[in-house]
Amino acid sequence: MNLLTNTLSSLWQVVLVGLFFGAGLPAVFALGMRSLVAGRAGEQARPNPLGIAGAVVCFAVVLIAIVAGILLLASDFLSSTFGIDVF
Template identity: 40%
Template sequence: METLVATLSGAGQVLLASLVFGVGLPTVFALGIRAYGWGTGQMRTGDEDVDPARRVLGRVLLWICLAVVILGLLAGLAVIISSGLGMDLHFDGIAPVLTPKGP
């Protein structure tokens, strides 16, 4: 059972890394734009009106997706800048922590 948990944990880490460093962020951005189009009624096929709850949900999904993309970009910039300054970047809690590299 421990092997299964370790395997799933490793697979989750690989999935997260591929989402952050691969095509994940552009996909999340595209999903946010699509949710916005869905919420404004741009993707309807008939002449029905757009439900106000649907409109709000589309905008909320857009802002959630944009927040994920912006946080991913800021995390990537933090890694690049910290290595350029000769520091290590740790994500021990919610906020990233910069520490000087050891000798």
């Protein structure tokens, strides 16, 4: 029974991370793209400053997640080669 509870405890964590990186980051990126065009009616319409700020925030979240993922994957290499402990 202890094995089953440990397995289920780990399973929800894996599912949560998979949903975040699998569907969450593309959804945040799409939200940023959508906020870039928010409030524009035509080709010559001026951009909405609030939409641009929202897009910057969304793109920053995606960029930080990508950089953190790359650093997490390369943490052993960075630690053994250069002595840099990231995480």
